[in-house]
Amino acid sequence: MIVQGDGTKPIYIQIAEWLETEILSENIKPDEKIYSQYQLAEMYNINPATAAKGLTILANEAVLYKKRGLGMFVSSKAKAIILKKRKGQTLKNLVTDLVSEAKRLDVSEAELIGMIKLANSQGEGK
Structure with missing residues (x-):
């Protein structure tokens, strides 16, 4: 994923959507630990508070859950x-x-x- 700071979509939303896509693609599985706000900040050269905001959105939607002292994990229902x-x-x-x-x-x-x-019939082979 490439975070785009062009103002069309807030970066924290881009982070949340990227993580959702990774979960849908099963690159990140249920009960697997997710990137921390600091890892995301370093990966995308953004402020950790911005990354945290993206994670918070997903936690508020019950896509992620917190384990105190261990970090955030993917919900089984994510x-x-x-x-x-x-x-x-x-x-x-x-x-x-x-x-x-x-x-x-x-x-x-x-x-x-x-x-x-x-389009649907052509996409079946993908």
Whole structure:
């Protein structure tokens, strides 16, 4: 992951989203210790408080849990929590944007559904 400090999205959100993606990809597994705020700060050359803010978001969502004196760990329900959140927010926003763009380009609902089906069938081999 490359943290982008261009102002489009706060760095702490980028950190949280990157960790979510790592959990979804199973690069970080349930009950596995997560990077500390200091490790993240060093990895991405950011302030430890910024990294901590990203970790806190995930802890507040029950994606991560704290073990006093040991650090933060991935919750056993983390993947399900992230999937529910992303389906409810991210995917909904993408679909809304896609439908709006299709209307602007005069693409019919049937054409759009056809495009989605084609993209889905091409993506099965990935």
